[in-house]
Amino acid sequence: MSDDKVPTGKGLLQGLGVTLRSMTKRSVTQEYPHVRPELPPRSRGVIALLEENCTSCMLCARECPDWCIYIDSHKETIPARTEGGRERTRNVLDRFAIDYALCMYCGICIEVCPFDALFWSPEFEYAEGDIVEMTHERGRLSEWMRTVPAPPADVPNADPAKELGGGGVERRRRATTDDDGSPA
Amino acid sequence: MTAIEVIAKLLGCLLVFLTLPLLVGQMEHKAMAHMQSRLGPMYAGGFHGWAQLVADGVKFVQKESVVPARADRRVFELAPAVALLPYLFVLITIPVGPGQTAHDLSVGVFFALAVVSVGVIGVLMAGWSSANKYSLLGGLRAGAQLMAYELPLVLAAASVAMAAGTLSLDGIAHAWRWWWLPYQAVGAFVFFTAALAELRRPPFDMPVADSELVFGPFTEYTGIRFALFILAEYAGIVVFSALTAVMFLGGWKGPFLEHQLGWLWLLIKTMALAFIVIWLRVTYPRLREDQLQRFAWVVLVPLALAQVAVTGVVRVVTA
Numbered sequence: 001m002s003d004d005k006v007p008t009g010k011g012l013l014q015g016l017g018v019t020l021r022s023m024t025k026r027s028v029t030q031e032y033p034h035v036r037p038e039l040p041p042r043s044r045g046v047i048a049l050l051e052e053n054c055t056s057c058m059l060c061a062r063e064c065p066d067w068c069i070y071i072d073s074h075k076e077t078i079p080a081r082t083e084g085g086r087e088r089t090r091n092v093l094d095r096f097a098i099d100y101a102l103c104m105y106c107g108i109c110i111e112v113c114p115f116d117a118l119f120w121s122p123e124f125e126y127a128e129g130d131i132v133e134m135t136h137e138r139g140r141l142s143e144w145m146r147t148v149p150a151p152p153a154d155v156p157n158a159d160p161a162k163e164l165g166g167g168g169v170e171r172r173r174r175a176t177t178d179d180d181g182s183p184a
Numbered sequence: 185m186t187a188i189e190v191i192a193k194l195l196g197c198l199l200v201f202l203t204l205p206l207l208v209g210q211m212e213h214k215a216m217a218h219m220q221s222r223l224g225p226m227y228a229g230g231f232h233g234w235a236q237l238v239a240d241g242v243k244f245v246q247k248e249s250v251v252p253a254r255a256d257r258r259v260f261e262l263a264p265a266v267a268l269l270p271y272l273f274v275l276i277t278i279p280v281g282p283g284q285t286a287h288d289l290s291v292g293v294f295f296a297l298a299v300v301s302v303g304v305i306g307v308l309m310a311g312w313s314s315a316n317k318y319s320l321l322g323g324l325r326a327g328a329q330l331m332a333y334e335l336p337l338v339l340a341a342a343s344v345a346m347a348a349g350t351l352s353l354d355g356i357a358h359a360w361r362w363w364w365l366p367y368q369a370v371g372a373f374v375f376f377t378a379a380l381a382e383l384r385r386p387p388f389d390m391p392v393a394d395s396e397l398v399f400g401p402f403t404e405y406t407g408i409r410f411a412l413f414i415l416a417e418y419a420g421i422v423v424f425s426a427l428t429a430v431m432f433l434g435g436w437k438g439p440f441l442e443h444q445l446g447w448l449w450l451l452i453k454t455m456a457l458a459f460i461v462i463w464l465r466v467t468y469p470r471l472r473e474d475q476l477q478r479f480a481w482v483v484l485v486p487l488a489l490a491q492v493a494v495t496g497v498v499r500v501v502t503a
Binding site: 012015016018019020022023025027028029031 | 215217218219220221222223226463464466467468
């Protein structure tokens, strides 16, 4: 322990060097209201609704941990296209609202939607003075769709997406037999 | 010296006293900010927040002046003046050019150090009169710290006065030579460090410890009185930087035009030292009270005595 003695004051001088170097580099502060912040891809700001995709399956409302999605819908019948055919039924959305005062931005509703009707948008400037206005109705949620960015580019050297046949390391490790039944 | 000259010199001192601390304060805002990778004031005054301290001054002036009910009223109200005015008096003796001082005293160094010590009483008054036991503790700690660091301060100054053969600040600046830099280096280090402790600047700001103890002896102060204590801190930085520059760095001596530009060389050296004061504040954690006292008595006093001994030997040998 006594062999690795640091000369007295060396740490003090190194400290001075650190602060001086820090002073000469550009500050990392972004002066927010005058400068738009640089947000990372897939930033979660607000949830947008693509109304035409929604079938009111209620999965998002059910899975939301906060119960902040309010959905009202009714069934309409569509007359048969051919004679003697069956009438089709269709869900029509009456109300789709998300209460952002309750929303915890977990993203479960977007993950679980089977019809890709919900999307993340990086917009975050929707603070209100009255908590009632923190509930966004259908019209406002559809307007947020204009701000949804294109999906970010794939990471280089990443496994392809599951729907394109990507295996993933876990799947390869868990496989104990080859496709023809012999041990891996 | 005519009355006009006297008044002009005093007004000049007052002007310096009111503007240089603000400059140092603004430098602290910006330098400290950039050292911490942020920007500092940007809005006050439009261009990079140059008017921030002006805005602060206006803010302090319009605040309510509160004196705690159980406080010793007279002492409480007088404490900021007692802490602030000594620095103005010392400014009068600092030479800004060869023979250019507001009033040069033949005992300049002695006067400067003695008057600056009166500022300690202001801190003690503030702590004692506040009717707050934490202010009292802060004030007493400040008093102990200041008394401990007086000795190395005086010894280092004595060494320079011995080397110059005079106590007059202008005389010391005249007598300064470039090889005094290594010769008095230890004394400079001791004087500057002791000055930092006298000013209660980090890393010696245990009495104040402004992220821990509210504000030590100044806790109960609001508005303009509080602003005067803060002004006293920055005025102290200016005065001690100027004293260090005059005694250890040659004061108004410079590469050329010392008669006309002596004030400029002094200003550059003072501002450089003020920057170092700010740099030390940003870099170092604060010393605990016992570490602080130990540092004064076990490190600074022996170093100062050694410097005095070396100076004495050199003077005797070269006489």
